Amino acid sequence: MNKTLNHKAWFLVLPVFALVAFSAVVPLMTVVNYSVQDTFGNNQFFWNGVGWFAELLDPSRELGGRFFDALWRTLLFSAIILAIEIPLGIAVALAMPREGWTVALCLVLMALPLLIPWNVVGTIWQVFARGDIGLLGWVVNHLGIDYNYTGHSLDAWVTIIVMDVWHWTSLVALLCYAGLKSIPDAYYQAARIDGASRWAVFRTIQLPKMRRVLLIAVLLRFMDSFMIYTEPFVLTGGGPGNATTFLSIDLVKLALGQFDLGKAAAMSIVYNLIILAICWVFYTVMTNVDADRERVEA
Amino acid sequence: MTLVLDNVSKKVGAETHIRDVSLTLTRGSLNVLLGATLAGKTSLMRLMAGLDAPTTGHVLVDGQDVTGWPVQRRSVAMVYQQFINYPSLTVYENIASPLRVAGLRSDEIAARVKDAARLLKLEPYLDRKPLNLSGGQQQRTAIARALVKRADLVLLDEPLANLDYKLREELREELPRVFAASGAIFVYATTEPSEALLLGGNTATLFEGRVTQFGPTPQVYRRPQDLVTARVFSDPPLNTLTAQKSGGTVTLGTGGQVPARGVFADVPDGSYTVGFRAHHLGLEASGAPDAIHLPATVSVAEITGSESYVHLDVGDRRFVALVPGVKRLEPGAVVTAWLDPRHLFLFDETGRLAAADLARAA
Amino acid sequence: MARITLDHLAHAYKPDPRGPQDYALKEINHVWDQGGAYALLGPSGCGKTTLLNIISGLVHPTRGRIRFDERDVTELSTEARNIAQVFQFPVVYDTMSVRENLAFPLKNRGVPRDRTAARVEEIAHLLDLTRVLDRKARNLTADMKQKISLGRGLVRPDVAAILFDEPLTVIDPHLKWQLRSTLKEIHRALDITMIYVTHDQTEALTFADKVVVMHDGAVVQTGTPEELFERPAHTFVGHFIGSPGMNILPCRVDGATAYIENEPVSLTRAYRTLPQGQRIELGIRPEFVRLQERGDGLPVRVRRIDDIGRARIARVELAGNALAASVPETFAIDGDEAALAFDPRHVHIYADGHLVAGEPAR
Incomplete structure (x- = not known):
């Protein structure tokens, strides 16, 4: 369709360009601007070159140390999330009914957590997991397990992971379900x-046919978990200590807590580049799958 | 109106979908695009419609260059292989939809819809929803919607492929009448030679993005300019064998020599490919005086009740013979097949037609 | 290997069927012999797919039993029935090579690896798949994929029957010929019961030794292609088999003479006791109608002559009834008046659609 020679089309795209420029390019440039300067307030800025970046990427420095700590924490978190949510989502999708009135019921139930705003999810779990008034915390404590997410790092991690799994597995499941539904009965x-x-049906039919939706699911879940902020911030505020201080939380601490705008800007640029790099890898993998498929169909 | 494709090519990436096609389609004509899957039928239709612009070449409507004009500016209707209707609208509203878009008065709409419905025998179903109709009726609805617009160009992309055999037969018989009643240029894509023959009109044979021949359907069928066209326009597949003419004798690729009679009489010495359709390969005692006899082994005999398709191995070639009546032949049986040397196509080494079926040359 | 017996089989999709109208498949009793090639032929919605699914075990019949040889398999699951099925759209395991695809059913059944490998080679050779054995299955054309689907059935030495559900739908016309003759050859080579479901009469008739014609949930005739062609037991069979189908004309019968309006047609059989109050019709196939420019016969008006390539079909009108007649390739007339003669041995009389036997006329 795009082959018709018609330059009017460009005018139609113009508003989008303007919007993107305003909403993304301008702020991004501001960040770049901050990242090469230092400030002591009063709107006074000093040229710092790549100083912040050098500090950030050197693990032996204070800034680098906390950056890499947060980075590894975030990567670990994403890895755990993917390792749990993807297989679990597939399993849920496989267990869902194919037809009948239960389908609609399942879909609604599955969609419910997705509809809750992030900060509400954080608040729900903050209360839910408390040892004194939270149902979960109280039950676990009464089972004789010493559980306190504000005190123990492991408990905090487990709580955040369970919360994220509860919140987002349905997305993976719904995507996989859509993929499964598209497989003809004849298979x-x-x-x-x-x-x-x-098991052979799963491995030879369902998994290969779900490959593309799975790639999308992995991509979405990776991005989301890698950028997670609101829920752990509400639940633990990054604690205990720095145990759940992910990159995003650390960034906010740096920028708004300590008002180190230069450092924060440098960090957010590197953060951004990491996400872009990983996106690019996924994108290449996905387009290779598509190209492969096109070759097949030609 | 007249639609002219002038040296049109379409490349997508490194692949050429359409290669130097030149066609002139005139008002009120029915034009069949015949070719296998991926021969370029749909690509060519998209160029005609203006859904795609050609990489090189021009599209002209009534002499005006419309290359690059978007489809909205042209007067085009299209019918697809899938039955595409609005599921939530009645048949009446489906047919009326393009007229509503065009903003016609409602009495005008009612008159046009009624006309189209009568032509396509949809009158009893006007109040039904498409999903409560048979496949044939659904496709009639789609065709009616295409006709009611009174577009100058109506493109039908294998419209009967998803229908049952008998329904297909019925619609095939009706369509030429429906087309004749309209004044538009019709372009009809199909993979089946028999469909092209039943529809009549003109046929363009497509092979690998090229139009190999364009002309009145019976003429293209009876006098294909080259081997490729003959192959595209044969079902069962065209039987071929090689032959070497030298003086008064012809040496056949399957072994044996025959005198140079029939189509062989007037061609110069050299190598040829002999092509003949299934119904010209005989099995019963030959009625032709100079028949070429071929010793053959039966591979499979398929009986349709009125006719039999006999698959034969002749030398290293596999031929299909269509013979009248019921021929019960055991696989492995040795028979003598015969060819009337007048009813053959001869193609030279470049694949061009050198001599054709003398009895019915157009 | 098995003989398949359908014993008072019937199926309704509604849970509580009352009258015959609730049954998608009306009661059927049938025995399919071991090693036969059968076709289930009928239009969409005639119940042929329901019957196929009952045989394969995907649908549990409302009533009746189904037996493979003496074994009652009505309650058995699909996998326990030793059948194989080829579907309308090719099913291959995308991630596997052709070899792995073919080996898959044996691997699942725990057949030793060396025996599997040998069997796969054997079947690949039979299906002419040897040279693509190590390619990925999904990179192949539709006809190759259908062969792989078939191959997965054939590798199993215990397979009782192979079911085909419109297997040539997505195959190009010229490849259909090859694939069909491959099917025939395999049937002959392996002595397996094959059941082929289709709406395409040519496919059914060319494939099967015996064709089961279904209409509206019931079997209307079972017979060889010749029987269906020459003695249709029902007007539906006459109409459905043959292209164009049988001419069906309302008539009045008096002894050994039928009257179409007031034109007499002499018959070879006499019908003295035709049921009262039923619709009486005369059936004659276009192939047995002779059209002459003048001379003895029924006066008809020629509407048009269709050229279908290997033959011509004349569309004529006899006393207000439309009729088709096969005419030779060279047939031509001046004007539109002609005379029609029926071959009396092929004229059949139907009462309410059912063939009436009559008795030999003296």
Whole structure:
């Protein structure tokens, strides 16, 4: 469709360009501007070159140390989230009914957590997991387990992970469910006739056919978890100590808590580049899958 | 109106979808695009409609260059292989939809919808929703919607492919009448030679993005300019064998020599590809005086009740013969097939037609 | 290997069927012999797919039993029935090579690796897939994929029957020929019961030794292609088999003479006791109608002559009834008046759609 020669189309795109420039490019430039300067307030700025970046990327310096700590923490968090949510989402999708009135019920139930705002999720779990008045915390404590997410790092981590799993697994499940629904019945019938086991059906039909939605699910969940801020901030505020201070939380602490705008700007640029790099890797993988498919169909 | 494609090519990336196509389609004509899947039928239709612009070449409507004009500025209607209707609208509203978009008065709409419905035998179903109709009726609705617009160019992309055999037969018989009643240029894509023959009109044979021949359908069928066209326009597939003419004798690629009679009589010495359709390969005692006899082994005999398709191995070639009546032949049976040397196509080494079926040359 | 017996089989999709109108498949009793090639032929919605699904075990019948040889399999699951199925759209395991695809059913059944490998080679050779064995299955064309689907059924030495559900739908016309003759050859080579579901009469008739014609949930005739062609037991069969189908004309019968309006047609059989109050019709196939420019016969008006390539079909009108007649390739007439003659041995009389036997006329 895009082959028709018609330059009018560019005018239609113009508003979007303007909007993107205003909402993304201008602030980004401001950040770049901050990242190469130092300030002591009063709107006085001093040129600092790549100083902040050098400090940030050197683990032996104070800034570098806390940056890499937060980075590894965030990467670990994302890895754990993916390792739990993707298989769990697939499992839930597989367990969902294919037809009947239960389908609608399941879909609504699944969509519920997705509709709750992030900070509300944080608040819900903050209360839910408290040892004194929270149902979860109280039950766990009464089972004889010493559980206190404000006191123990491990407990804080477990709570945040469980919260994220509760909040986002349905997204993965819904995506996978859509992928599963698109597989024609004939495949299942053929597999039954071929005597395939349940596991073989999964491995040879369902998994390959879900590959593309899974890539999207992995991408979305990675991005989201890598940038997670609100829920852990509400739940633990990054504590106990720095145990749950992810990159985003650390960045806010740096920028708004300590008002180190230069350092924070440098960090956010590096943060941004990391996300872009990982996105690019995913994008390449996905387009390779597509190109592969096109070759097949040609 | 007249639609002219002037040396049109379409490349997508490194692939050429359409290669130097020149066609002139006139008002009130029915034009069949015949070719296998991926031969370029849909690509060509998209160029005609203005959904795609050609990489090189021009599209002219009534002499005016419309290359690059978007589809909205042209007077085009399209019918697809899938039955595309608005599921929530009645048949009446479906047919009326392009007229409502065009802002016609409602009495004018009612008159036009009624006309189209009568032509396509949809009158009893006007109040139904498309999903409560059979596939044939759904596709009739889509065709009616395309007709009611009174577009100058109506493109039908394998419109009957998803229908049952008998429904297809029925619609195939009706369509030429429906088309004749309209004044538009019709372009109809199909993979089936028999459909092209039934529809009549003109046929353009497509192969790998090229139009190999364009002309009145029976003429293209009976006098294909080259081997490729003959192959595209044969179902069952065209039987071929090689032959070497030298003086008064012809040496066949399957072994054996025959005197140079029939189509062989007037061609110069050299190598040829002999092409013949299934119904010209006989099995019963030959009625032709100079028949070429070929020793053959039966591979499979398929009986349709009125006719039999016999698959034969002749030397290293596999031929299909269509013979009248029921021929029960055991696989492996040795038979003698025969060809009337007048009813053959001869193609030279470049694939051009050198001599054709003398009895019915157009 | 098995003989398949359908014993008082019927199926309704509604839970509580009352009258025959609730049944998608009306009661059927049938025995399919071991090693036969059968076709289930009928338009969409005639119940043929329901029957196929009952045989394969995907649908549990409302009533009746189904037996493979003496074994009652009505309650058995699909995988326990030893059947194989080829679907309308090719099913291959995308991530596997052709070899792995073919080996898959054996691997699932725990067949030793060396025996699997040998069997896969054997079947690949039979299906002419040897040279693509190590390619990824999804990179192949639709006809190759259908062969792989078939191959997965054939590798199993215990397979009782192979079911085909419109397997040539997505295959290009010229490849259909090859694939169909491959099917025939395999059927002959392996002596497996094959059941082929289609709406395409040519496919059904060319594939099967016996064709089961279904209409509106019931079997209307079972017979060889010749029987269906020459003695249709029902006007539906006459109409559905053959292209164009049988001419069906309302008539009045008096002894051994039928009257179409007031034109007499002599018959070879006499019908003395035709049921009262039923619709009486005469059926004659276009192939048995002779059209002459003048001379003895029924006076008709020629509407048009369709060229279908290997033959011509004349569309004529006899006393207000439309009729088709096969005419030779060279047929031509001046004006539109002609005379029609029926081959009396092929004229059939139907009462309310059902063939009436009559008795030989003296």
